[in-house]
Amino acid sequence: xxxxxxxxxxxxxxxxRDEPQIEEPTDAVIRLAATCVCGSDxxxxxxxxxxxxxxxxxxxxxxxEEVGDEVSTVxxxxxxxxxxMISDNTCEICQAGFQSxxxxxxxxxxxxxxxxRARIPMADGTLVATxxxxxxxxxxALLAASDVLGTGWFGAxxxxxxxxxxxxxxxxxxVGLMAILAAKQLGAERxxxxxxxxxxxxxxxxxxxxxxxxxxxxxxxxxxxxLTGGLGAHGVVEAVGTQESFMQAVGATRGGGYxxxxxxxxxxxxxxxxxxxxxxxxxxxxxxxxxxxxxxxxLIWDGEIDPGKVFDLTLPLEEAAEAYAAMxxxxxxxxxxxx
Ligand SMILES: [Zn+2]
Numbered sequence: 604x605x606x607x608x609x610x611x612x613x614x615x616x617x618x619x620r621d622e623p624q625i626e627e628p629t630d631a632v633i634r635l636a637a638t639c640v641c642g643s644d645x646x647x648x649x650x651x652x653x654x655x656x657x658x659x660x661x662x663x664x665x666x667x668e669e670v671g672d673e674v675s676t677v678x679x680x681x682x683x684x685x686x687x688m689i690s691d692n693t694c695e696i697c698q699a700g701f702q703s704x705x706x707x708x709x710x711x712x713x714x715x716x717x718x719x720r721a722r723i724p725m726a727d728g729t730l731v732a733t734x735x736x737x738x739x740x741x742x743x744a745l746l747a748a749s750d751v752l753g754t755g756w757f758g759a760x761x762x763x764x765x766x767x768x769x770x771x772x773x774x775x776x777x778v779g780l781m782a783i784l785a786a787k788q789l790g791a792e793r794x795x796x797x798x799x800x801x802x803x804x805x806x807x808x809x810x811x812x813x814x815x816x817x818x819x820x821x822x823x824x825x826x827x828x829x830l831t832g833g834l835g836a837h838g839v840v841e842a843v844g845t846q847e848s849f850m851q852a853v854g855a856t857r858g859g860g861y862x863x864x865x866x867x868x869x870x871x872x873x874x875x876x877x878x879x880x881x882x883x884x885x886x887x888x889x890x891x892x893x894x895x896x897x898x899x900x901x902l903i904w905d906g907e908i909d910p911g912k913v914f915d916l917t918l919p920l921e922e923a924a925e926a927y928a929a930m931x932x933x934x935x936x937x938x939x940x941x942x
Contacts, residue, residue, distance in 0.1 A: 604619070604620055604621075604623075604718060604719040604720050605617055605618070605619065605620070605718065605719050605920060605921070606618065606619075606620035606658060606660075606715055606717060606718030606719065607658070607659040607660060607715065607717035607718065607920070607923045607940075608620075608656055608657065608659065608715075609644075609647060609648065609654040609656070609657050609659050610655075610656050611655060611656075612647060612648060612649065612650035612653075612654050613648060613649070613650065614924075615659070615923050615924045615927045616923075616924065617920060617921050617923050617924075620658065620715070620718060622720065623720050623722035624722065625669055625671045625722070626722065627671060627724060628671035628672040628673035628674070629671055629673050629674060629724065629725050629726060629727065630670070630671045630674070630723065630724055630725075631667050631670045631671070631674055631677060631683075631722075631723045631726035631730060632667075632668050632669040632720060632721070632722050632723070633663065633665040633666060633667050633668060633683060633685075633720065633721055633723060633730075634665050634666050634668050634719065634720050635663055635664070635665040635716065635718065635719060635720065635721060635942065636665045636666065636682070636737075636746075636942075637664055637665075637742050637743065637746050637939055637940065637942075638660050638662060638663055638664075638716050638717050638718070638746070638920070638939075638940045639660075639662050639717075639746055639937060639938060639940055640659075640660075640717070640923070640926050640927055640930055640937070640938045640940070641660075641661065641662060641687075641750060641751075641777075641937075642776050642777060642778065642930070643867050644660075644927070644930075645930060645931055646867070646869060648927050648931055649931065651869055657715075658713075658714070658715025658717075658718070659712075659715055659717045659923075660711075660712070660714075660715050660716040660717030660718065661687040661710060661711035661712040661714075661716055661750065662687055662711075662716060662746060662749040662750045662751075663684075663711065663721060663723075663746075663749055664682070664683065664684050664685075664742060664745045664746045664749060665682070665683065665720075665721075666680065666681070666682055667679050667680060667681045667683055667726075667732075668720070670726060671726070674726045674727055675727060676726075676730075676732070677726055677727070677730050677732050681732040681733075682732065682733045682735070682736050682737055682745075683731060683732050683733070684730070684733065684745050684746075684748050684749055684896060684900060685711070685723055685729045685730045685731070685749060686703070686711070686729055686749065686750075686753065686891075686892035686893040686896065687710070687711045687712070687749060687753075687889075687892060688702065688703040688705070688708055688709070688710060688711065688889055688891075688892065688893070689705075689707075689708065689709040689710070689711060689714075689723065689724050689728075689729045690702035690703070690705035690707065690708055690725060690728045690729055690893055691705055691706075691707045691725050691728040692705070692725075692727065692728030692729070692893060693728060694706045694707065697728065697893075700891055700894045701891045701894075702891040702892070702893035702894055703888065703889040703890060703891045703892070703893075704888070704889075704891070705728070707725065709724055709725075711723075717920065717923060717940060718920075719920070719942060728893070729893065731893075731896040731897055731900060733745065733900055733904065734904055740911070741903060741904070741911075742911075743910075743911030743913075743914045743917075743939055744908070744909065744910050744911035745900065745903055746911075746914075746939065747777075747781065747910035747911060747913055747914070748892070748895075748896060748899040748900060748903065748910065749892065750890075750892065751778050751780075751781045751910075751913060751937065752781045752784070752785075752899055752908075752910040752913075753890050753892030753896065753899060754778050754781065754842075754865050754890040754892065755777075755779070755780070755781025755782035755783070755784065755785050755840070755842065755865070756781065756782075756785040756890070756899065757863065757865060757891065757892070757895065758772075758778070758782045758785070758840035758841070758842060758863035758865035758887070758890070759785035759786040759789055759791075759838075759840055759863065760785070760789070760863065760895075761861065761862070761863030761864075761865075761886040761887060762782075762786070762837075762838030762839055762840050762861045763837065763838045763860075763861040763884075764785065764786035764789040764790070764791040764838055765789055765790050765791065766790040766791075766792065768786075768790075768791045768793075768837040768838060769791070769792065769793040769794075769795065769830075769831055769836045769837050770786040770791045770793070770795070770836060770837065770838045770839070770840065771794075771795040771796075771797065771816075771827050771836040771838075771839045771840070771852075771855050772786070772794065772795070772796050772797060772807075772812075772839070772840045772842060773797045773823075773839065773840065773841050773842060773843060773848045773851050773852045773855070773866075774798075774840075774841070774843035774848060774866060775796060775797070775798035775799075775800060775803040775804070775806075775807060776842060776843070776936060776937075777913045777936055777937040778842040778865055778866065779796070779798075779840070779842035779843070780803070780806055780807060780810055780913055780936070781810075781910055781913060782840040782842055782865070783796055783807055783810040783811050783812050784810040784811060784908060784910060786811065786840070787811030788811075788902070788907075788908060791811075791838075794811050794812045794813050794814070795812065795814040795815075795816055795830060795836065796808075796812035796814070796815050796816070797815075797816045797817075797818075797819070797823055797827075797851070798815055798816075798817070799817040799819075800933075803936065806912065806913075806936075810912075819847060819848075819851065820847050820850075820851055821851075821854070823855070824851055824854035824855050827855040828855075831857070834857045834858075835855055835856055835857030835858070835860060836855055836856060836857060836860060837857060837860050838856070838861040838862070838863065839852045839853075839855045839861075839862050839863070840852070840863045840864075840865065841862065841863070841864040841866050841887070842865055842866045843866040844866030844867045844868045844869055844871065845866075845869065845871065846871050846872065848866060849864065849871045849873065850873075850877070852864065853873075853877060853881050853883065854881070856881065856883045857883075858881075858882045858883070859882060859883070860883050860884070861883065861884045861885075861886070862884065862885040862886070862887070863886060863887055864885065864886075864887030864888075865887055865888075865890055913936060913937050914937050914938065915935050915936050915937065915938075916929055916934075916935035916937075916938045916939070917938070917940075917941055918939075918940060918941070919940070919941055919942070920940045920941065920942055922940075923940060926938035926940060
């Protein structure tokens with residue numbers, strides 16, 4: 604089968620990979636309907652993280668082709684969505700809703716789902732079947748649920764988005780945009796998008812942003828305070844993962860407010876004294892997408908949310924190198940790969 608491999612930072616190829624097989628009785632093998640490139644894939648593309656002939660991709664939707672003997676909740680022919688983190692969904696941590704910290708957790712990144720087929724371990728605990736076969740239009744939305752929608756949703760949930768709340772979102776990448784969608788769906792009254800890219804501001808407004816703040820760093824914090832009577836936002840979603848964005852998010856959260864940090868941190872150093880005096884709740888990390896999947900699939904199926912618009916470029920898998928380049932050069936927010 605064909606699959607994406609990053610040979611070194613900045614170099615992506617599509618090559619022949621071994622066909623996945625059932626290895627454990629709890630495995631499923633799926634044929635992907637679509638996959639995509641994640642903002643976090645760019646960290647290794649840009650050399651911030653090392654890359655040496657590694658398989659790529661952790662987001663996936665597709666049709667089950669084979670299941671192991673112990674798989675009971677999905678069957679051959681089902682269309683499924685899975686989390687980017689593999690979980691058993693039965694351990695004490697999973698039962699508490701933190702499947703991304705499952706005691707048996709594996710990252711789908713090690714499977715490399717930018718490929719025609721993929722072996723999904725712990726299929727019962729990881730995959731959720733859709734009510735039927737989706738339309739072509741529903742596939743991008745369901746694919747978004749696999750990571751960026753689930754991650755944005757977790758961020759908005761951690762920021763306690765809800766009726767009467769003002770939520771600020773730091774970052775206008777795919778996760779930030781999905782956090783805006785989630786905050787709106789959860790009932791937030793005012794949603795402030797921190798963005799300086801006109802086309803992303805437009806999408807932010809489409810998804811529910813009521814205000815746009817272009818300033819960054821301390822100026823961005825000041826602007827949020829200005830907009831909230833000097834208090835700061837009730838909740839802030841950090842969806843970038845840099846030093847500046849993280850401290851901007853901490854500073855924009857009001858005393859007693861909630862920070863949801865879902866941007867993958869890279870070399871962020873949090874001064875303890877600033878966090879101490881911020882006096883805020885903070886929850887983040889890899890999103891327990893599996894917790895939200897049944898509800899997200901229902902919302903997509905019923906046409907209540909439209910996360911698929913976050914993909915602004917679609918290319919065949921064979922053109923993965925161009926997909927990475929387009930995202931790296933910010934010509935695209937998020938690229939879907941099809942077959
Ligand atoms: Zn678990």
